[in-house]
Amino acid sequence: MNGNVLFDIQGLKKNFGEVEVLKGIDQKIEKGEVVVVIGPSGSGKSTFIRCLNLLEEPTGGKIFFEGVDIMSKETRANLHREKVGMVFQQFNLFNNLSVLDNVTVSLRKVKKMPEQQAKDKAMALLARVGLADRADSYPSQLSGGQKQRIAIVRAMALDPDVMLFDEPTSALDPEMVGEVLKVIRDLASEGVTMVVVTHEMGFARNVATRVLFMDGGVIAEEGTPEQIFDHPQNPRTQDFLSKVINVI
Protein backbone atom coordinates (compact mmCIF):
# COMPACT_ATOMS: atom_id res chain seq x y z
CA MET A 1 0.00 0.00 0.00
CA ASN A 2 2.95 2.30 0.59
CA GLY A 3 3.20 3.37 -3.03
CA ASN A 4 -0.32 4.74 -2.84
CA VAL A 5 0.21 7.08 0.07
CA LEU A 6 -0.15 10.72 -1.02
CA PHE A 7 0.05 12.48 2.32
CA ASP A 8 1.95 11.06 5.25
CA ILE A 9 1.33 13.43 8.14
CA GLN A 10 3.28 12.88 11.33
CA GLY A 11 2.66 14.79 14.56
CA LEU A 12 1.47 17.89 12.75
CA LYS A 13 1.28 20.93 15.02
CA LYS A 14 0.29 24.51 14.42
CA ASN A 15 0.38 27.40 16.85
CA PHE A 16 -1.02 30.86 16.31
CA GLY A 17 1.00 32.74 18.88
CA GLU A 18 0.16 31.16 22.22
CA VAL A 19 -2.84 29.28 20.90
CA GLU A 20 -2.19 25.70 19.87
CA VAL A 21 -4.67 24.98 17.10
CA LEU A 22 -3.32 21.63 15.96
CA LYS A 23 -1.96 19.45 18.74
CA GLY A 24 -0.33 16.63 16.85
CA ILE A 25 -2.09 14.97 13.94
CA ASP A 26 -1.02 11.65 12.42
CA GLN A 27 -2.68 10.66 9.19
CA LYS A 28 -1.99 8.81 5.99
CA ILE A 29 -4.09 9.79 3.01
CA GLU A 30 -3.98 7.38 0.10
CA LYS A 31 -4.63 7.79 -3.58
CA GLY A 32 -8.33 7.56 -4.44
CA GLU A 33 -9.54 8.27 -0.93
CA VAL A 34 -12.26 10.80 -0.22
CA VAL A 35 -11.50 11.98 3.29
CA VAL A 36 -14.16 14.13 4.87
CA VAL A 37 -13.25 16.17 7.93
CA ILE A 38 -16.06 17.15 10.28
CA GLY A 39 -16.11 18.75 13.69
CA PRO A 40 -17.19 21.81 15.64
CA SER A 41 -15.93 25.23 14.61
CA GLY A 42 -12.59 26.09 16.12
CA SER A 43 -11.55 22.45 16.15
CA GLY A 44 -8.76 23.07 13.63
CA LYS A 45 -10.32 21.55 10.50
CA SER A 46 -9.52 24.49 8.23
CA THR A 47 -6.06 24.96 9.67
CA PHE A 48 -5.37 21.27 9.09
CA ILE A 49 -6.40 21.37 5.45
CA ARG A 50 -4.53 24.66 4.86
CA CYS A 51 -1.35 23.11 6.24
CA LEU A 52 -1.57 20.48 3.52
CA ASN A 53 -0.82 23.05 0.80
CA LEU A 54 1.32 25.22 3.05
CA LEU A 55 -1.03 28.19 3.13
CA GLU A 56 -0.39 27.78 6.84
CA GLU A 57 3.14 26.99 7.84
CA PRO A 58 3.11 24.12 10.35
CA THR A 59 4.99 24.79 13.57
CA GLY A 60 5.75 21.15 14.32
CA GLY A 61 5.70 17.63 12.94
CA LYS A 62 6.26 16.48 9.40
CA ILE A 63 4.25 16.27 6.19
CA PHE A 64 5.40 14.01 3.38
CA PHE A 65 3.68 14.36 0.03
CA GLU A 66 4.42 11.57 -2.43
CA GLY A 67 7.44 10.77 -0.31
CA VAL A 68 8.81 14.32 -0.30
CA ASP A 69 9.13 16.28 2.92
CA ILE A 70 7.21 19.43 1.99
CA MET A 71 8.29 21.26 5.13
CA SER A 72 11.98 21.03 4.33
CA LYS A 73 13.74 24.18 3.21
CA GLU A 74 14.52 22.68 -0.20
CA THR A 75 10.87 22.16 -1.12
CA ARG A 76 9.42 25.09 -3.00
CA ALA A 77 5.90 25.75 -1.84
CA ASN A 78 4.68 26.85 -5.28
CA LEU A 79 5.79 23.59 -6.89
CA HIS A 80 4.00 21.59 -4.19
CA ARG A 81 0.83 23.65 -4.63
CA GLU A 82 0.70 22.87 -8.35
CA LYS A 83 -0.07 19.28 -7.37
CA VAL A 84 -2.61 20.19 -4.70
CA GLY A 85 -5.79 21.93 -5.84
CA MET A 86 -7.64 24.07 -3.32
CA VAL A 87 -11.21 25.31 -3.19
CA PHE A 88 -12.09 28.00 -0.67
CA GLN A 89 -15.20 28.80 1.31
CA GLN A 90 -15.29 32.32 -0.17
CA PHE A 91 -14.58 31.10 -3.75
CA ASN A 92 -11.77 33.66 -4.20
CA LEU A 93 -12.15 33.87 -7.95
CA PHE A 94 -9.77 36.44 -9.40
CA ASN A 95 -11.99 39.52 -9.65
CA ASN A 96 -9.88 41.19 -12.33
CA LEU A 97 -10.08 38.25 -14.74
CA SER A 98 -12.87 36.77 -16.83
CA VAL A 99 -14.12 33.28 -16.05
CA LEU A 100 -11.98 31.86 -18.84
CA ASP A 101 -8.86 33.68 -17.65
CA ASN A 102 -9.51 32.56 -14.10
CA VAL A 103 -9.12 29.01 -15.33
CA THR A 104 -6.30 29.58 -17.81
CA VAL A 105 -4.10 32.00 -15.87
CA SER A 106 -2.29 29.33 -13.89
CA LEU A 107 -1.98 27.12 -16.99
CA ARG A 108 -0.36 29.98 -18.89
CA LYS A 109 1.78 31.46 -16.11
CA VAL A 110 2.64 28.42 -14.06
CA LYS A 111 2.57 25.55 -16.56
CA LYS A 112 3.67 27.81 -19.45
CA MET A 113 1.01 26.21 -21.65
CA PRO A 114 0.39 27.90 -25.04
CA GLU A 115 -2.62 30.20 -24.98
CA GLN A 116 -4.83 28.24 -27.37
CA GLN A 117 -4.15 24.93 -25.66
CA ALA A 118 -4.96 26.46 -22.26
CA LYS A 119 -8.15 27.91 -23.65
CA ASP A 120 -9.28 24.59 -25.13
CA LYS A 121 -8.61 22.81 -21.88
CA ALA A 122 -10.46 25.44 -19.86
CA MET A 123 -13.47 25.40 -22.18
CA ALA A 124 -13.70 21.62 -21.96
CA LEU A 125 -13.62 21.77 -18.16
CA LEU A 126 -16.16 24.61 -18.04
CA ALA A 127 -18.46 22.61 -20.27
CA ARG A 128 -18.32 19.74 -17.83
CA VAL A 129 -19.78 21.91 -15.07
CA GLY A 130 -22.27 23.49 -17.48
CA LEU A 131 -20.70 26.94 -17.51
CA ALA A 132 -19.05 27.17 -20.93
CA ASP A 133 -21.49 29.94 -21.88
CA ARG A 134 -20.20 32.09 -19.00
CA ALA A 135 -16.56 32.03 -20.16
CA ASP A 136 -16.52 35.74 -20.94
CA SER A 137 -18.34 36.81 -17.78
CA TYR A 138 -16.62 38.35 -14.78
CA PRO A 139 -16.92 36.92 -11.27
CA SER A 140 -19.08 39.83 -10.09
CA GLN A 141 -21.74 38.77 -12.61
CA LEU A 142 -22.09 35.22 -11.29
CA SER A 143 -24.08 33.54 -8.54
CA GLY A 144 -22.31 31.94 -5.62
CA GLY A 145 -22.94 28.46 -6.95
CA GLN A 146 -21.52 29.38 -10.34
CA LYS A 147 -18.47 30.97 -8.74
CA GLN A 148 -17.76 27.90 -6.69
CA ARG A 149 -18.13 25.56 -9.67
CA ILE A 150 -15.64 27.74 -11.57
CA ALA A 151 -13.30 27.74 -8.57
CA ILE A 152 -13.37 23.94 -8.70
CA VAL A 153 -12.63 24.00 -12.43
CA ARG A 154 -9.78 26.44 -11.83
CA ALA A 155 -8.20 24.08 -9.32
CA MET A 156 -8.79 21.01 -11.51
CA ALA A 157 -7.19 22.68 -14.54
CA LEU A 158 -3.71 21.98 -13.19
CA ASP A 159 -4.45 18.24 -13.00
CA PRO A 160 -3.69 18.09 -9.27
CA ASP A 161 -2.96 14.81 -7.53
CA VAL A 162 -5.29 15.76 -4.70
CA MET A 163 -8.05 18.32 -4.18
CA LEU A 164 -8.64 20.17 -0.93
CA PHE A 165 -12.08 21.62 -0.21
CA ASP A 166 -12.35 24.05 2.68
CA GLU A 167 -16.06 24.28 3.50
CA PRO A 168 -16.97 24.67 -0.18
CA THR A 169 -20.70 25.18 0.43
CA SER A 170 -20.73 27.17 3.66
CA ALA A 171 -20.98 30.56 1.96
CA LEU A 172 -23.68 29.51 -0.49
CA ASP A 173 -27.40 30.16 -0.49
CA PRO A 174 -29.19 26.91 0.35
CA GLU A 175 -30.58 26.36 -3.14
CA MET A 176 -27.07 26.49 -4.65
CA VAL A 177 -25.50 23.93 -2.35
CA GLY A 178 -26.76 21.03 -4.44
CA GLU A 179 -25.17 22.08 -7.73
CA VAL A 180 -21.75 22.45 -6.10
CA LEU A 181 -21.98 19.19 -4.16
CA LYS A 182 -22.93 17.42 -7.39
CA VAL A 183 -19.72 18.60 -9.06
CA ILE A 184 -17.66 17.42 -6.10
CA ARG A 185 -19.51 14.10 -6.04
CA ASP A 186 -18.83 13.61 -9.75
CA LEU A 187 -15.13 14.20 -9.20
CA ALA A 188 -15.14 11.75 -6.32
CA SER A 189 -16.79 9.08 -8.46
CA GLU A 190 -14.06 9.60 -11.06
CA GLY A 191 -11.51 8.64 -8.45
CA VAL A 192 -10.10 12.08 -7.69
CA THR A 193 -8.40 12.02 -4.31
CA MET A 194 -9.86 14.65 -2.04
CA VAL A 195 -9.91 16.03 1.46
CA VAL A 196 -13.13 17.85 2.23
CA VAL A 197 -13.93 19.97 5.26
CA THR A 198 -17.70 20.29 5.39
CA HIS A 199 -20.78 20.71 7.54
CA GLU A 200 -22.95 18.86 5.01
CA MET A 201 -23.42 15.60 6.90
CA GLY A 202 -25.57 13.94 4.24
CA PHE A 203 -22.91 14.64 1.65
CA ALA A 204 -20.19 13.42 4.00
CA ARG A 205 -21.99 10.16 4.54
CA ASN A 206 -22.58 9.54 0.83
CA VAL A 207 -19.25 10.55 -0.61
CA ALA A 208 -16.64 9.85 2.04
CA THR A 209 -14.53 6.74 2.05
CA ARG A 210 -13.28 7.83 5.45
CA VAL A 211 -14.49 10.39 7.97
CA LEU A 212 -12.27 12.24 10.42
CA PHE A 213 -13.91 13.87 13.42
CA MET A 214 -11.76 16.70 14.75
CA ASP A 215 -12.16 18.32 18.13
CA GLY A 216 -9.81 20.56 20.06
CA GLY A 217 -6.94 20.27 17.58
CA VAL A 218 -6.79 16.50 17.43
CA ILE A 219 -8.54 13.81 15.42
CA ALA A 220 -10.88 12.51 18.09
CA GLU A 221 -12.34 9.69 16.02
CA GLU A 222 -12.05 8.30 12.51
CA GLY A 223 -13.67 5.57 10.52
CA THR A 224 -15.98 4.73 7.65
CA PRO A 225 -19.08 6.89 7.30
CA GLU A 226 -21.15 4.06 8.78
CA GLN A 227 -18.89 3.79 11.81
CA ILE A 228 -18.86 7.51 12.46
CA PHE A 229 -22.46 8.39 11.72
CA ASP A 230 -24.24 5.24 12.91
CA HIS A 231 -22.02 3.97 15.70
CA PRO A 232 -19.84 6.79 17.00
CA GLN A 233 -17.71 5.60 19.90
CA ASN A 234 -16.32 8.85 21.24
CA PRO A 235 -18.76 10.80 23.46
CA ARG A 236 -17.64 14.03 21.80
CA THR A 237 -18.49 12.66 18.37
CA GLN A 238 -21.88 11.53 19.66
CA ASP A 239 -22.51 14.94 21.17
CA PHE A 240 -21.48 16.79 17.98
CA LEU A 241 -23.55 14.57 15.68
CA SER A 242 -26.62 14.82 17.89
CA LYS A 243 -26.37 18.60 17.57
CA VAL A 244 -25.91 18.82 13.80
CA ILE A 245 -28.06 15.97 12.57
CA ASN A 246 -31.16 16.32 14.71
CA VAL A 247 -31.72 19.99 14.03
CA ILE A 248 -34.88 20.62 12.08
Add this chain to the structure above:
Amino acid sequence: MSTVANIFANYYQYFLRGTRTTIVVSLVTVFFGALVGCVIALLRISKFKPLSAFAKLYITVLRGTPLLVQLYIVYYQLNFIHYPSGQFLGVELARVIPCIIALSLNSGAYVAEIIRAGIQAVDFGQTEAALSCGMTYPQCMWNIVLPQAIKNILPAIGNEFVTMVKETSIIQYLGISDLMYNNGIVVTSTYNPLPCYYISALIYLTLNIVLGKGLNIFEMRLKQSER
Protein backbone atom coordinates in the same frame (compact mmCIF):
# COMPACT_ATOMS: atom_id res chain seq x y z
CA MET B 1 -11.63 92.71 -12.59
CA SER B 2 -10.27 95.20 -15.08
CA THR B 3 -7.14 95.57 -12.96
CA VAL B 4 -6.61 91.84 -13.19
CA ALA B 5 -6.93 91.95 -16.97
CA ASN B 6 -4.71 95.01 -17.11
CA ILE B 7 -1.94 93.54 -15.06
CA PHE B 8 -2.10 90.28 -16.99
CA ALA B 9 -1.96 92.15 -20.31
CA ASN B 10 1.15 94.03 -19.21
CA TYR B 11 2.96 91.30 -17.35
CA TYR B 12 1.73 88.09 -18.99
CA GLN B 13 5.27 87.15 -20.02
CA TYR B 14 6.25 86.81 -16.38
CA PHE B 15 3.25 84.67 -15.57
CA LEU B 16 3.72 82.45 -18.61
CA ARG B 17 7.41 82.01 -17.99
CA GLY B 18 6.70 81.09 -14.38
CA THR B 19 3.94 78.72 -15.42
CA ARG B 20 6.28 76.93 -17.80
CA THR B 21 8.76 76.34 -14.99
CA THR B 22 6.01 75.18 -12.65
CA ILE B 23 4.73 72.72 -15.25
CA VAL B 24 8.18 71.32 -15.99
CA VAL B 25 9.10 70.95 -12.32
CA SER B 26 5.69 69.45 -11.51
CA LEU B 27 5.82 66.85 -14.27
CA VAL B 28 9.36 65.78 -13.45
CA THR B 29 8.52 65.66 -9.74
CA VAL B 30 5.33 63.68 -10.23
CA PHE B 31 7.27 61.18 -12.33
CA PHE B 32 10.16 60.72 -9.92
CA GLY B 33 7.85 60.92 -6.92
CA ALA B 34 5.82 58.01 -8.29
CA LEU B 35 9.03 56.11 -8.98
CA VAL B 36 10.37 56.67 -5.46
CA GLY B 37 6.92 55.81 -4.11
CA CYS B 38 6.85 52.46 -5.91
CA VAL B 39 10.27 51.54 -4.59
CA ILE B 40 9.45 52.57 -1.01
CA ALA B 41 6.11 50.74 -1.20
CA LEU B 42 7.89 47.58 -2.36
CA LEU B 43 10.33 47.86 0.54
CA ARG B 44 7.46 48.57 2.91
CA ILE B 45 5.55 45.38 2.07
CA SER B 46 8.73 43.31 1.91
CA LYS B 47 8.88 40.40 4.32
CA PHE B 48 12.58 41.16 4.92
CA LYS B 49 12.41 43.14 8.18
CA PRO B 50 15.33 45.59 7.71
CA LEU B 51 13.91 46.75 4.35
CA SER B 52 10.40 47.31 5.64
CA ALA B 53 11.77 49.00 8.75
CA PHE B 54 13.79 51.36 6.58
CA ALA B 55 10.73 52.17 4.48
CA LYS B 56 8.67 52.78 7.58
CA LEU B 57 11.32 55.14 8.99
CA TYR B 58 11.57 56.93 5.65
CA ILE B 59 7.83 57.49 5.50
CA THR B 60 7.64 58.64 9.11
CA VAL B 61 10.45 61.16 8.71
CA LEU B 62 9.30 62.61 5.39
CA ARG B 63 5.69 62.91 6.43
CA GLY B 64 6.63 64.27 9.83
CA THR B 65 8.77 67.21 8.76
CA PRO B 66 7.79 70.29 6.73
CA LEU B 67 8.53 70.20 3.04
CA LEU B 68 10.24 73.59 3.25
CA VAL B 69 12.67 72.27 5.86
CA GLN B 70 13.33 69.20 3.70
CA LEU B 71 13.99 71.47 0.74
CA TYR B 72 16.66 73.46 2.59
CA ILE B 73 18.21 70.34 4.09
CA VAL B 74 18.50 68.67 0.68
CA TYR B 75 19.86 71.87 -0.85
CA TYR B 76 22.60 72.36 1.73
CA GLN B 77 23.31 68.71 2.47
CA LEU B 78 23.85 67.83 -1.18
CA ASN B 79 25.95 70.88 -2.01
CA PHE B 80 28.97 68.65 -2.65
CA ILE B 81 27.28 67.31 -5.79
CA HIS B 82 28.36 69.04 -8.99
CA TYR B 83 25.07 69.45 -10.76
CA PRO B 84 25.30 69.98 -14.51
CA SER B 85 25.45 73.63 -15.36
CA GLY B 86 23.26 75.17 -18.01
CA GLN B 87 19.55 75.63 -18.45
CA PHE B 88 16.56 73.60 -19.45
CA LEU B 89 13.46 75.48 -20.65
CA GLY B 90 14.65 78.55 -18.84
CA VAL B 91 15.39 76.77 -15.58
CA GLU B 92 18.85 76.78 -14.10
CA LEU B 93 19.72 73.10 -13.57
CA ALA B 94 22.10 73.55 -10.63
CA ARG B 95 19.31 75.15 -8.62
CA VAL B 96 16.31 73.17 -9.79
CA ILE B 97 17.77 69.67 -9.44
CA PRO B 98 18.01 69.80 -5.63
CA CYS B 99 14.44 71.10 -5.60
CA ILE B 100 13.24 68.19 -7.71
CA ILE B 101 15.13 65.76 -5.48
CA ALA B 102 13.54 67.18 -2.34
CA LEU B 103 10.04 67.28 -3.81
CA SER B 104 10.32 63.77 -5.24
CA LEU B 105 11.61 62.31 -1.99
CA ASN B 106 8.73 63.95 -0.17
CA SER B 107 6.09 62.92 -2.66
CA GLY B 108 7.49 59.39 -2.69
CA ALA B 109 6.62 58.95 0.98
CA TYR B 110 2.97 59.80 0.35
CA VAL B 111 2.76 57.76 -2.85
CA ALA B 112 4.26 54.77 -1.02
CA GLU B 113 1.54 54.89 1.60
CA ILE B 114 -1.13 55.19 -1.11
CA ILE B 115 0.23 52.16 -2.94
CA ARG B 116 0.55 50.11 0.24
CA ALA B 117 -3.01 50.94 1.26
CA GLY B 118 -4.23 50.06 -2.23
CA ILE B 119 -2.49 46.70 -2.18
CA GLN B 120 -3.68 45.86 1.31
CA ALA B 121 -7.26 46.72 0.36
CA VAL B 122 -7.27 43.76 -2.04
CA ASP B 123 -8.85 40.78 -0.28
CA PHE B 124 -6.15 38.43 1.00
CA GLY B 125 -8.20 35.54 -0.38
CA GLN B 126 -7.07 36.63 -3.85
CA THR B 127 -3.45 36.11 -2.84
CA GLU B 128 -4.21 32.76 -1.22
CA ALA B 129 -6.08 31.58 -4.30
CA ALA B 130 -3.23 32.62 -6.59
CA LEU B 131 -0.65 30.90 -4.41
CA SER B 132 -2.79 27.77 -4.21
CA CYS B 133 -2.76 27.69 -8.03
CA GLY B 134 1.00 27.33 -7.90
CA MET B 135 1.90 30.95 -8.63
CA THR B 136 4.99 32.40 -7.01
CA TYR B 137 4.54 35.52 -4.90
CA PRO B 138 5.76 37.86 -7.68
CA GLN B 139 3.45 36.16 -10.23
CA CYS B 140 0.55 36.54 -7.83
CA MET B 141 1.35 40.22 -7.26
CA TRP B 142 1.76 41.00 -10.94
CA ASN B 143 -1.17 39.03 -12.38
CA ILE B 144 -3.76 39.21 -9.62
CA VAL B 145 -3.15 41.72 -6.84
CA LEU B 146 -1.68 44.76 -8.60
CA PRO B 147 -4.33 44.95 -11.37
CA GLN B 148 -6.95 45.11 -8.62
CA ALA B 149 -4.92 47.43 -6.40
CA ILE B 150 -4.44 49.99 -9.16
CA LYS B 151 -8.14 50.79 -9.06
CA ASN B 152 -7.85 51.66 -5.38
CA ILE B 153 -4.62 53.55 -5.95
CA LEU B 154 -5.46 55.81 -8.88
CA PRO B 155 -7.99 58.20 -7.31
CA ALA B 156 -5.78 58.77 -4.28
CA ILE B 157 -2.67 59.20 -6.38
CA GLY B 158 -4.50 61.81 -8.46
CA ASN B 159 -4.94 63.82 -5.27
CA GLU B 160 -1.27 63.48 -4.53
CA PHE B 161 -0.34 64.75 -8.01
CA VAL B 162 -2.59 67.78 -7.62
CA THR B 163 -1.06 68.48 -4.22
CA MET B 164 2.40 68.22 -5.73
CA VAL B 165 1.65 70.80 -8.43
CA LYS B 166 0.59 73.24 -5.73
CA GLU B 167 3.51 72.45 -3.45
CA THR B 168 6.07 73.22 -6.13
CA SER B 169 5.33 76.83 -5.24
CA ILE B 170 7.80 76.60 -2.36
CA ILE B 171 10.76 76.34 -4.73
CA GLN B 172 10.58 80.10 -5.09
CA TYR B 173 12.47 80.22 -1.77
CA LEU B 174 15.52 78.82 -3.56
CA GLY B 175 15.20 81.45 -6.21
CA ILE B 176 13.70 79.27 -8.93
CA SER B 177 11.65 81.47 -11.19
CA ASP B 178 8.46 79.47 -10.98
CA LEU B 179 4.98 80.95 -11.06
CA MET B 180 5.06 82.29 -7.50
CA TYR B 181 8.53 83.75 -7.95
CA ASN B 182 7.36 85.67 -11.03
CA ASN B 183 4.19 86.59 -9.21
CA GLY B 184 6.45 88.29 -6.65
CA ILE B 185 8.22 90.25 -9.35
CA VAL B 186 4.93 91.56 -10.72
CA VAL B 187 3.72 92.44 -7.21
CA THR B 188 6.79 94.55 -6.50
CA SER B 189 6.59 96.40 -9.79
CA THR B 190 2.83 97.11 -9.68
CA TYR B 191 2.44 97.62 -5.90
CA ASN B 192 -0.88 95.88 -6.35
CA PRO B 193 -0.64 92.37 -4.89
CA LEU B 194 -4.26 91.17 -4.86
CA PRO B 195 -4.87 90.95 -8.65
CA CYS B 196 -1.51 89.18 -9.09
CA TYR B 197 -2.49 86.49 -6.62
CA TYR B 198 -5.83 86.07 -8.38
CA ILE B 199 -4.02 85.52 -11.65
CA SER B 200 -1.67 82.97 -10.10
CA ALA B 201 -4.56 81.20 -8.39
CA LEU B 202 -6.37 80.93 -11.72
CA ILE B 203 -3.31 79.51 -13.41
CA TYR B 204 -2.79 76.85 -10.70
CA LEU B 205 -6.49 76.02 -10.86
CA THR B 206 -6.35 75.57 -14.63
CA LEU B 207 -3.29 73.33 -14.39
CA ASN B 208 -4.96 71.11 -11.81
CA ILE B 209 -8.26 70.90 -13.68
CA VAL B 210 -6.41 69.74 -16.78
CA LEU B 211 -4.40 67.24 -14.71
CA GLY B 212 -7.57 66.01 -13.01
CA LYS B 213 -9.33 65.50 -16.34
CA GLY B 214 -6.38 63.53 -17.66
CA LEU B 215 -6.41 61.24 -14.64
CA ASN B 216 -10.19 60.82 -14.97
CA ILE B 217 -9.86 59.65 -18.55
CA PHE B 218 -7.18 57.19 -17.47
CA GLU B 219 -9.41 55.84 -14.70
CA MET B 220 -12.36 55.43 -17.05
CA ARG B 221 -10.24 53.46 -19.51
CA LEU B 222 -9.20 51.15 -16.73
CA LYS B 223 -12.76 50.65 -15.56
CA GLN B 224 -13.86 49.75 -19.08
CA SER B 225 -11.23 47.09 -19.48
CA GLU B 226 -11.76 45.57 -16.07
CA ARG B 227 -15.37 46.32 -15.19
